[in-house]
Amino acid sequence: xxxxxxxxxxxxxxxxxxxxxxxxxxxxxxxxxxxxxxxxxxxxxxxxxxxxxxxxxxxxxxxxxxxxxxxxxxxxxxxxxxxxxxxxxxxxxxxxxxxxxxxxxxxxxxxxxxxxxxxxxxxxxxxxxxxxxxxxxxxxxxxxxxxxxxxxxxxxxxxxxxxxxxxxxxxxxxxxxxxxxxxxxxxxxxxxxxxxxxxxxxxxxxxxxxxxxxxxxxxxxxxxxxxxxxxxxxxxxxxxxxxxxxxxxxxxxxxxxxxxxxxxxxxxxxxxxxxxxxxxxxxxxxxxxxxxxxxxxxxxxxxxxxxxxxxxxxxxxxxxxxxxxxxxxxxxxxxxxxxxxxxxxxxxxxxxxxxxxxxxxxxxxxxxxxxxxxxxxxxxxxxxxxxxxxxxxxxxxxxxxxxxxxxxxxxxxxxxx
Numbered sequence: 328x329x330x331x332x333x334x335x336x337x338x339x340x341x342x343x344x345x346x347x348x349x350x351x352x353x354x355x356x357x358x359x360x361x362x363x364x365x366x367x368x369x370x371x372x373x374x375x376x377x378x379x380x381x382x383x384x385x386x387x388x389x390x391x392x393x394x395x396x397x398x399x400x401x402x403x404x405x406x407x408x409x410x411x412x413x414x415x416x417x418x419x420x421x422x423x424x425x426x427x428x429x430x431x432x433x434x435x436x437x438x439x440x441x442x443x444x445x446x447x448x449x450x451x452x453x454x455x456x457x458x459x460x461x462x463x464x465x466x467x468x469x470x471x472x473x474x475x476x477x478x479x480x481x482x483x484x485x486x487x488x489x490x491x492x493x494x495x496x497x498x499x500x501x502x503x504x505x506x507x508x509x510x511x512x513x514x515x516x517x518x519x520x521x522x523x524x525x526x527x528x529x530x531x532x533x534x535x536x537x538x539x540x541x542x543x544x545x546x547x548x549x550x551x552x553x554x555x556x557x558x559x560x561x562x563x564x565x566x567x568x569x570x571x572x573x574x575x576x577x578x579x580x581x582x583x584x585x586x587x588x589x590x591x592x593x594x595x596x597x598x599x600x601x602x603x604x605x606x607x608x609x610x611x612x613x614x615x616x617x618x619x620x621x622x623x624x625x626x627x628x629x630x631x632x633x634x635x636x637x638x639x640x641x642x643x644x645x646x647x648x649x650x651x652x653x654x655x656x657x658x659x660x661x662x663x664x665x666x667x668x669x670x671x672x673x674x675x676x677x678x679x680x681x682x683x684x685x686x687x688x689x690x691x692x693x694x695x696x697x698x699x700x701x702x703x704x705x706x707x708x709x710x711x712x713x714x715x716x717x718x719x720x721x722x723x724x725x726x727x728x729x730x731x732x733x734x735x736x737x738x739x740x741x742x743x744x
Contacts, residue, residue, distance in 0.1 A: 329437035335430040336400045339411075339461040340391065340618060342567075343433035347444050352461070353387060353618065356566040360385040360622055367622060367630045385630070386623035390421040395705070398738035399426040402731040403711075410711040410728075411462035413601040414735055417703045419635040420605070420614030422565065423739060424707075425598075427462040429454065456712070464569045467594035468710055471679030471724070472532040473693045474589030476603060479529055479653065481544055481552035483646045490526040490653055494536035497521075502538070502581035509538055509584065512678065512723075529653050530660050532676070534588045541587030546577045549587065555641040556603045557613055558595065565598070565618050572599040589679060601708035603641075604695045607654070608673070608703035611647040613638040655700050661725050665733030667742060671700040672733065676724030689714035694728035698736045705739035707732045 329344045331337065342352020350358060359365040363384040392414075399412035403426060414424035431454075435447035451458050460466060482488040496517035499510040517523040517533035528536035541549060553559065553574050563569040575592020577583050585591040598616060606613040615636035622631040642650070654673035661676065677693035680686075692714050697706035709732040714722025 328439055329433070331433045331437070333397075334432040334434045336396060336426075337391070338430045338433050339427040339463060340389065340425050341433060343436040345436040345444060345448075347441070348436055348448055351459070352567060353389070356564075357387045357619065360387055363625065365622075368624055383625045385625055386627060387619055388621040388623060389618055390416075390423065390620045391425070391618070392423040392739065394738045394741070395424040395735060396426065399424045399731070399735045400428070400430070402734050403428040404430075406715060406731075408711045408715040409456045409462075409713070410709070410715075411466075411597040412707065412709050412731065412735060413463050413597045414705055414707045414739060415601050415605040415614075415616060417605040417608035417614070417697060417706050420616045421620070422616055422618045423705060424735065425461070425463045425618070427460070429456060429458045431458040461567070462710070462712075463597045464565065464567060465596075467570050467572055467596050468691050468712075469593055469679035469681055470589040470595045470600055471677035471691065471693055472589060473600055473603075473675050473677035473695050473724075474587070474593055474595075475529055475532065475537055476607070476650065476654075476675055476695075477553050477556065477558075478537050478540055478544070478549065478587050479525065479650060480556075480607075480642050480646060481548045482525065482540055483649055484552065484642055485544065485548060488525060488540075490524060490649060492525045493522040494525065494528055494533075494539045495521070496523040496533070497535050500535045500538055502584050503542055504579060505581045507581065509534055509588075511535055526653055526656060529675070530657050537587050538584035541583050542580050546583050549583065550574060550577070552641075555613070555639060556606055557638065557641075558599060563616075565616050567618075569598055570596050572596055589677060597708045597710045600693065600695050600710070601706055604654075604673075604675075604697050604708065605706035606641045607647050607650050608697035608706050609647075610644040611640055611642040613641050651700055654696075658696065661729060663725050663729045665730040665737070667698070667733060667737050667740075670698055670736070670740060670742065672696050672698040672736060673700040674729070674732070676729060678723050687720075689717050689719045689722050692722050692724040692727045694724050694732040696732050696736065698740065705736055707735050707739075709735070
């Protein structure tokens with residue numbers, strides 16, 4: 328009988344094992360180790376056969392930090408939010424937390440009581456919002472203004488721009504080749520002058536400035552930069568398969584301008600957004616995210632330990648340092664609760680429209696960050712669906728998602744400040 332301690336806290340990672348409904352999560356991805364049939368466990372399996380012992384499974388040690396996982400879960404569930412949190416160790420790619428809410432109790436599906444299993448399965452599948460999907464890796468969302476980190480990375484990497492480069496500060500512009508207006512959040516101007524620096528445009532999250540920047544950069548530069556961060560990778564596994572993030576089709580400059588602010592067809596998993604900020608924190612190096620730290624034999628002897636795996640260089644180290652400085656400037660300009668005394672966070676918030684009638688639906692909100700800025704130990708991505716409250720049309724990443732991200736960072740750093 329499978330028994331899951333703190334079942335709902337870890338369910339998005341462990342998944343479930345059921346004699347009726349198969350399995351999911353690590354239960355499925357590492358099934359051969361857990362049931363003892365993996366070739367790495369052959370010696371013990373042969374010994375069991377010769378000695379007549381009952382065959383036994385191996386063990387899978389996860390990278391999760393229980394304090395970080397619990398903090399992420401409590402932050403979402405205590406507020407009644409639907410969403411996801413991913414926390415990574417930037418230097419290694421270890422996944423310190425992977426939470427999806429609302430969650431479910433896998434113990435109910437593992438029960439030896441057929442009626443209990445059936446009742447739970449029906450209840451879980453009829454739940455609204457759904458509880459079985461792992462939103463951190465199986466769902467994609469428009470990233471909103473967090474995608475502007477990709478724009479800035481492309482701009483800085485081109486060598487044509489610096490944080491002081493100037494762009495329009497207009498409250499609205501007309502998308503190139505159309506009659507469609509693109510506005511800043513709440514129709515605000517980007518500062519008090521006619522132009523704003525790239526640094527200020529990122530801090531104020533000015534859509535108009537980034538629409539101008541993307542039109543100047545062109546689609547190839549933006550798409551290439553996104554791919555270097557891993558966006559578009561189709562075979563990512565952690566070991567569960569991860570949905571493919573995409574910037575979508577970009578048929579013209581107007582579409583490019585919309586995509587540059589994380590809208591239109593741009594869609595990222597929370598894991599992918601965490602990978603972006605983790606790469607910036609890691610000097611531009613993208614690491615393979617992973618949940619399994621070690622495979623052990625039946626007697627707990629290690630048979631394989633996961634070594635950090637470098638996937639590529641998204642930006643060079645100097646660009647990563649500049650991006651970090653700009654993200655520190657962002658965080659220091661944000662209000663909201665959860666600031667950590669003595670710990671400098673580098674961050675970006677995002678507010679993303681979605682649905683057939685975006686003006687009538689509360690936006691998805693994001694917070695992506697890492698800390699400490701000068702020696703990053705943890706990178707996080709927080710996604711809250713529909714602003715945490717479907718009627719909260721004024722929800723923003725700074726007010727809704729940022730306090731959650733800071734609490735997760737606090738748990739990861741082990742500080743009570």
